[in-house]
Amino acid sequence: MEQSRYIRVRFLGKGTYGEVHLYTDTQTDTNVAIKTIKVLQEGEGIHFTALREIMILQELIHPNIIRLHDVFYKNSNINLVLELAESALNDVIHLTSDESTTKGLLKQLLEGLAFMHENSVMHRDLKPGNLLISRNGQIKITDFGTAKIVCDVEAPRTTGVCTLWYQSPELLFGTKHYGKAMDMWSVGCIFAEMINKEPFLKGNTSIDQINKIFNTLGTPGEEDWKGMNILPNYWPSPASPRISFVRAFPTASNEARDLLEKMLMYDPRQRISASQALQHPYFSTGEPHASCGDIARILSNYIR
Template identity: 45%
Template structure:
C-alpha cells in the first residue's frame, strides 16, 4: 500500500456509515458519525461508475468549491475519501431545509423570521461572490438548516468561478422557477446577478408560502415573469432583444408588488424589487443587500435558535440534496418547489479552473431577536 492509499484508508476509518437515508441517480447518502466523537455526519457516496467519462463534473465542483468555502452559512465539507470506485463526501449533518419549512402550514412566520432567513442567505452568498464563486442553483431545498437554526447554502454541483468576465458559460443552469430572464433568453456571459434573482424568488416565496414564478416550460417561465413584473422595454433592460434566444412574448402591464405582498413593509418591498430588476447590471449585489435598510429596521432578525422548524424525519433533507432536480407535477400551492425539468449536470463549456484566494470570513453578528 503506497502513501496515498494509506492516507485514504486512515481517513475512511474516521467515519462510520450507520444508515442509508437517500438515493439519487448518481449518489447514495448515509447518515453516519465520527468514530472518535460520535458526532452526526452525512456521507454522500458518488457513484463514479455511472459516468462514461469518469467522475461526474458536479462531484468535482462540489468538492472543489466546498473545500475553499468556510463560512457559517455554507455547508461544511468535513472530509473526502475514495472507496473502491466511489468517491465519498463527508458533510455536516443538517436535518431540514427551507422548502420544508415553507410548506409546513402548521408553522407561522413572523416578519423577523423571514428577515433572519434572508440575512443568512445573503451572508452565505456574499461570501461565495466575494470569493469569485457563483452558486447557480439557489432554491429553498438547497438552503439547509442546522439544528441551531443556522441556514446554510448547499449543493454546489452547478457552481463555478467567474474570475474571467469574458468566459462563455452555459445558460442551462438554475432550476427553472428561480432562473433569471437573461438565462432564459440564452445569455452566455453573466455574473453574480443570476444568483440574486434566485434569492429574490426565494424572498417572495417566504412571504407567499408558495412558489412565486412557477413556469411550466422555459417560454412559459418568461411569460410568468412578465405577467408578474411587466414586459421589459429597451429602457428597462437595454440590449435584451439582442440575446441569442430572444423572442417577443406579448405585452404585459407591470403590477405593483404591493398588490400581491400586501403585508410587507416598504423596506421589504424595496429590497425585493432590487433583487428582481430585469437589467442584471442594475440588480442589487449581496453586499449591498446586507447593508439595505430592511435589515436595520424593526423588527430585527430573529435569532436562529428561535426560528420555526418542522417536526419531521431527519432523512428527508438528505434525499432532497441528492435528488437535486427531480421531475414533479405541475406548479401550484402545496406542490414541490421544483419545475418539471432536469438540469444537465455535465457542462462542457464550463470547465475553466482558476485560482482564487479565500478572503477571511466576515462576522455579520445577529442584531437581536424579537
C-alpha cells in the same frame, strides 16, 4: 480515512449529482451527511463535478456554507462527508410567517452568498431545497455541483443551469455571458416564496416561465433592460402590465417589497448585489431579524 468509521443510518435525499445519506461517525460519535457521487464509467476517474465541489467547499469556510469534513472512495464512487443540517428550507418554509424569521433567514443566506461572490464563486442553483437549516438555526448553502469559479466576467458559460422556477430572465433567453446577478434573481424568488409561502413564478417550460415573469413584473422595454433583444433566445412578447407588489405581498413591509423589487430587476447590471442587499433598510428598520437561537426554537418541533 477509514470507510468503516461511518455507519449508514438512512437516506436523506438527492443532490444535483449524487445521493445523500445520514451516517454516524463512530470516531466522533456524531451524525454527518455523506454525499455519494457516482463515476460515469469504471476507470474514468473522478467526475469533474465532484472535483469542482470538493475544491470549492475546501476554500469556502463560512457559517452559512455547508462544511466539508472528509472525502473517501468506495466502490469506485467518491464520497463527501458533510456537516449535518437536519432540514431544508422548502420543508419548513410555512414557518416563516413573521417578518422577523423571514428576515433572519434571508440575512444568513445573503451573508453566505456575499462571501461566495467575494471569493469569485457563483452557485447557479439556489433554491429552497438547496438551503439547509441546522439544529442550531443556521442556514447552510449546499449542493455545489453546478457552482462556478468566476475567472473572467466576459467568458461564455454553460447554459441550462439553475432550476426553472428560480432561473433569471437572462438565462431563460439563452445568454452565455452571465454573472453573479443570476444568483440574486434566485434569492429574490426565494424571498418572495418565504413571504407568501408558495413558489413565486411556477412555469412549466422556459417559454412559460418567461411569460410568468412578464405577466407578473411587466413586459420589459429597452429602458428596463438594454440589450435584451439581442440575446440568443429572445422573442417579442405582448405588452403586459406590472402587478402591484402591495397586492401580491400584502403581509410584507414596504422595505421588504422594495428589496424584493431590487432583487428582481430585469437588467442584471441593475440588480442589487448580495453585499448591497445586506445594507438595505429592510434589515435596519421594523422587526429585528431573528437570531439563530430564535430560528432553532421555532424549528425545534419540525427537525427530523
